[in-house]
Amino acid sequence: MISGAEIMVKCLEAEGVSVVFGYPGAAICPFYDKLYDSSIKHVLVREEQNAAHAASGYARCSSRPGVCIATSGPGATNLITGIATAYTDSIPLVVITGQVRSDLLGRDVFQEADITGACEPFVKHSYLVSKTEDLPRVFKEAFHIASTGRQGPVLIDIPIDIQQREIDEFVYPDSVNIIGYKPNTKGHAIQVKRAAEAIKASKRPVIVSGGGVLSSGVKPKFQAFAEMTKIPVISTMMGIGVMPSEHELYLGMLGTYGKAVANRALHEADLVIVCGARLGDRAVASPDQMSKNTTVIHIDIDPAEIGKNVKTEIPIVGDMRNVMNMLIDSIGDYQVPAQWSQTVKTWKKDLFKKPPVFEGCVEPRTLVGNLSAMFRSKAILVADVGQNQIWCANNFRIREGRFLTTGGMGTMGYSIPAAVGAKFARPTRDVIVICGDGSFQMSMNELATIAGNHLNIKIIIMRNKRLGMVRELQDINYNQRHSATVLEGDPDFLKVAEAYGIDCAEASSNEEAEEIIKGIVDSDKPFILVCNVHPDTPSI
Numbered sequence: 253m254i255s256g257a258e259i260m261v262k263c264l265e266a267e268g269v270s271v272v273f274g275y276p277g278a279a280i281c282p283f284y285d286k287l288y289d290s291s292i293k294h295v296l297v298r299e300e301q302n303a304a305h306a307a308s309g310y311a312r313c314s315s316r317p318g319v320c321i322a323t324s325g326p327g328a329t330n331l332i333t334g335i336a337t338a339y340t341d342s343i344p345l346v347v348i349t350g351q352v353r354s355d356l357l358g359r360d361v362f363q364e365a366d367i368t369g370a371c372e373p374f375v376k377h378s379y380l381v382s383k384t385e386d387l388p389r390v391f392k393e394a395f396h397i398a399s400t401g402r403q404g405p406v407l408i409d410i411p412i413d414i415q416q417r418e419i420d421e422f423v424y425p426d427s428v429n430i431i432g433y434k435p436n437t438k439g440h441a442i443q444v445k446r447a448a449e450a451i452k453a454s455k456r457p458v459i460v461s462g463g464g465v466l467s468s469g470v471k472p473k474f475q476a477f478a479e480m481t482k483i484p485v486i487s488t489m490m491g492i493g494v495m496p497s498e499h500e501l502y503l504g505m506l507g508t509y510g511k512a513v514a515n516r517a518l519h520e521a522d523l524v525i526v527c528g529a530r531l532g533d534r535a536v537a538s539p540d541q542m543s544k545n546t547t548v549i550h551i552d553i554d555p556a557e558i559g560k561n562v563k564t565e566i567p568i569v570g571d572m573r574n575v576m577n578m579l580i581d582s583i584g585d586y587q588v589p590a591q592w593s594q595t596v597k598t599w600k601k602d603l604f605k606k607p608p609v610f611e612g613c614v615e616p617r618t619l620v621g622n623l624s625a626m627f628r629s630k631a632i633l634v635a636d637v638g639q640n641q642i643w644c645a646n647n648f649r650i651r652e653g654r655f656l657t658t659g660g661m662g663t664m665g666y667s668i669p670a671a672v673g674a675k676f677a678r679p680t681r682d683v684i685v686i687c688g689d690g691s692f693q694m695s696m697n698e699l700a701t702i703a704g705n706h707l708n709i710k711i712i713i714m715r716n717k718r719l720g721m722v723r724e725l726q727d728i729n730y731n732q733r734h735s736a737t738v739l740e741g742d743p744d745f746l747k748v749a750e751a752y753g754i755d756c757a758e759a760s761s762n763e764e765a766e767e768i769i770k771g772i773v774d775s776d777k778p779f780i781l782v783c784n785v786h787p788d789t790p791s792i
């Protein structure tokens with residue numbers, strides 16, 4: 253005989269899961285009791301939302317679904333923001349929640365919440381398990397759904413009696429057969445041929461890369477395509493890292509807070525190849541950002557995203573790897589006309605400008621720009637949300653590493669727990685967090701997770717004592733009426749770090765900050781650097 257709780261653990265083991273992130277409670281205790289005897293590492297976060305963010309960071313750096321766990325009621329509802337964040341950024345998660353007894357469902361008993369109903373807009377699929385016998389099939393399907401097609405979170409809600417009940421045997425399925433779920437991965441050959449012909453006929457083509465290029469694992473092939481055709485590349489925020497930042501073909505991030513050269517290239521292109529991006533309002537704020545005569549090729553695994561925000565002439569539904577291979581085979585020896593290449597090169601000289609310095613303060617854009625050379629080439633930078641996110645997106649020089657942030661939902665407090673997940677996925681890589689003093693305080697409780705697990709994560713807090721991006725909007729749109737954007741009563745961050753046993757320092761100039769960073773690069777301990785930033789420092 254085997255209990256449902258033991259089956260749940262064996263399902264995770266069968267999927268090769270080695271790390272999970274969670275917070276226990278009564279309704280999930282049977283599972284936690286069986287997890288105690290497993291080789292799976294459980295990372296105890298300090299708030300459930302952060303379990304989802306940590307699982308997100310793990311998934312993005314391991315190319316496997318991240319797993320997070322919570323109990324019923326408030327434990328499950330605390331996960332919702334993290335689930336929604338993963339959904340909008342297309343990150344594969346398997347979310348496990350405990351639930352009250354099956355016979356009590358719908359009676360508003362202690363810590364009951366309809367989590368499958370509450371999460372419906374933010375998951376690819378959800379299960380409320382009613383039979384212990386269904387658990388192996390449900391877990392197999394959940395991992396398959398989360399990691400195929402357009403990736404995303406899948407929720408499994410399991411009543412406590414289903415976890416406690418015993419059945420005769422455990423058999424994990426070898427495969428899945430889900431009626432109605434057959435993602436199109438191949439890419440239509442005729443559409444690819446049309447795309448290749450359009451590329452060959454173009455004079456001023458541009459590639460726009462999104463997060464789909466990274467999640468599909470096609471980055472080397474993508475780079476090879478760009479290099480063989482010499483087509484310049486711009487990216488959305490989620491697509492940062494598809495090319496080294498200083499690659500001759502890369503023009504930076506496009507959009508409201510992007511690089512002028514990237515936006516100019518998009519506007520003047522006669523052909524735009526959109527790869528794994530939905531081009532939301534921050535990327536393409538208005539239709540006139542592109543010429544009326546621009547031909548758009550849109551490649552995406554999710555047909556619902558193609559043409560949703562930008563009119564598309566040549567849609568291609570398929571996995572980026574398959575489509576890129578087909579394009580390379582079809583494109584022949586085409587290369588961008590020399591005049592367009594030369595024009596773009598003249599624009600690129602302004603890609604990284606040296607901004608002015610406020611006396612007695614750290615200049616964050618310059619510091620972020622210098623960080624890449626100070627850490628190893630495969631470093632993972634995790635940016636939070638706000639001005640710090642834009643400073644990182646536009647100035648950090650990606651080499652072989654990763655840039656992680658939340659571009660779709662824009663969830664403050666993402667960076668620290670996501671860095672925890674990233675570090676568990678890539679323990680030998682440098683992991684750096686950059687956050688504002690506002691976003692830091694949304695997840696600083698996870699310093700306990702960092703300290704308790706001895707994680708070598710470097711955290712840089714850009715302290716301007718403001719909610720900087722909202723304050724900017726108030727300057728522009730609300731006559732500089734700074735309502736609720738001045739941070740008063742903040743703690744001494746150095747004392748907070750010391751309370752968790754984490755080494756720390758403070759800097760009020762770039763020279764001071766860089767000297768401190770040089771001294772901690774090779775340390776195997778976590779570190780917090782507080783940088784004093786002038787409140788008038790702009791986002792771009």
